[in-house]
Amino acid sequence: MTMLSARIERIPYSGFHWKLLLMGGFGYAFDAMDAAMVSFVLPVLKTEWNLSSVQLGVLASANFIGYFFGALLSGTLGDLIGRKRIMMSALVIYCIASLASALVNSWEHFLAFRIFAGAGAGAESVIIAPYLSEFVARRYRGAFTGALAGFFSFGFVAAALLSYLIVPAFEEGWRYVLLITATPVVMLLWWRRSLPESPRWLESQGRNEEAEAIVARMESEALRRGISLPAPAQEDIDAPAPSKERGGLVKNYGVLLGAKLRRITFMTWAMWLSITFAYYSFFTWIPSLLVQNGMTITKSFGYSLVMFIAQVPGYFSAAWLNERIGRRATIVSYMLCGGACALGMAFTQTDMQIMVAGVLLSFFMNGVYAGVYAYTPEVFPTQVRTTGAGLASAIGRLGGIAAPILVGYVYPAFGFAGVFGMTTAVLLLGSAAVLVFGVRTKGRSLEEITAGEVSHGQGAH
Template structure:
């Protein structure tokens, strides 16, 4: 560990970290709103534009197609040009595309703009966790990043409320809801003023004076807030000097696929593919599936809202467990419990059973993400952290792309049992990958984990 990293590791949780949590959390909230609101818009557009099941499935996947390319782009650029600029640029792209998607009147234009909006949300979602995890100490990093991901739940709940209250209220209700999701463009003004670049990334690029100034400002803010600044741990500062190795795009990808990192890279791919496929199989289609299962649109939206509310305790319970039992154990436990809930959903009979199984599935799938977002940035070295997280997220979005399309074709033939049976199989695959191929990260600095992976 370098002296600069040791200075970050000694810092107590403070107002500076709470501000970072709020900034990143708001980004995740609006990302989730954008992804979730399409589930409430689709039933309306299906009728208004006379769409068939295949077209609805493609629209449901449009956001994730953009997300795939946004994740790849943000991960690569985040390691090459820095985390901060990628995060702000991604937000701008998302807001502009979202705004114009509310103005169109045909399937083709809406599809293109939803892909572009997904490009922005994909880039932003990928960069936030690796970026902000580099500011926090190991002793509370799991809770911090898990709670950061927990803001996704607020976005989904907000989308469900908007879908329940506004979409059915008027013919243009769906347009109003999408316009609301474009509102965070105003956050750019705040972010430009208060967001520093990651000092760990700056140090990895040899920009030591800039990195030192940012950490000094963090230390000053903590002292000014009345908290004592602990002494440096001599074990932390007795390590190697900062790496001077520079990466390029191809070199970073080669590093991820090297003999040392390939098992970790493969594990993150399987983990993300499993949870993203399962998640969007459930959340993108649940309002439409409930309608097709005999519920009125209003009743299905109400049921969906309750299921979405279950996300909040799911995320934050797992965030707490991240530092109690470790990220690996949290992810595997929540995936396996989610698998049981998916089986319950597959064989549910009647509205009450569907509601109970849906609430449990929502709880455990979202809890899994709290572990996944904390775990993924930790297992990659600083030089390829954003690239590794971006590539894993992009691979996961293949599941997000295929899940809605697959449901569009599977449900008419196999019903609930077919849809949620595939979810069960995916979660079993993901939990096995994390259990067998994962590495422990609880209580370890990012530099300590990286040293083990590349030594």
């Protein structure tokens, strides 16, 4: 570990970190609101544009097609040209495309703009957690990143609430809610002025003076608030320093798929693929499935709102457990509980049973993400951190693309039981991959994880 990283590790959680949490958290909240808003718009568009179930599934997958390319490109460029620049550019793309999608009059044009909106949202969401986790000491990192992901829940709840109040109330209410999703463009002014570049990334690029200035600013802010800073721990100073060898596009992908990191890389792919497939099998289609099951649009939106509210304790309970039992244990536990709830959902018969099973499923599935967003950046070295996280997220988005389309075929043939039985099986496979091939990250600095079992390809502990 370098002296700079050792200094970051000694800085306690302070106002500087709270500001980062809010800036990144609002980005996640608007990403989630945009994605969730589409699920509430689809039942209306089905009637307005006379869409088939397959066309609905394709529209539901549009965001995830964009997410795939956005996450892939964002992660790669984040390691090559910097985290902050990518985060801000992604927000611009997402807001412009969301605005355009609210103004179209055909499902084909809507599809095109939703793909672009998904690219911006995917690029932004994949960069925030790896970027901001590099500012936080190991003793806070799991809870910080889990809480950061918890802002997704606020976006989903806001989408459900706005859709419940606006979509049924106005003839073209769906356009109004999509226009609202374009408003976060104003956050660019805040981000540009207040967000620093990652000092760990700057140091890995040989830009030591810039990195030093940012860490000194973090230390000064803590001292101004009366927080005493201990000397950097000798064990951190003595730890092996990370490589400063600069990578390129091909080289970074080669590192991820090389002998030292291959097991970790494939594990993150399986983790992201399973949770994203299972999650969007449920949340993208739930308003439409409830309507097709006999509910009115207003009633289905009300049920969905309650299920979305259950995300909030789901995320933040898992964020708390990230530091108590570790990220890997949190992910596996919540995946298994989510699988059990999905299985229960498959056999529901009454509206109340659907509500209870849906609330529990929402709680655990979102809790998984609090673990996943904390865990993924930790298991990759700084030089390929966003590339690794972006690639894993992009692979996961394949599950988001496939899930709504498969549900469009499965539901007419097998009903709720088929949809949620499929979800359970996928979650069980994902939890097995994390349990068997994952590594321990709790209580370890990013450099310690890199220098230990990740770099040397040792087995999980």
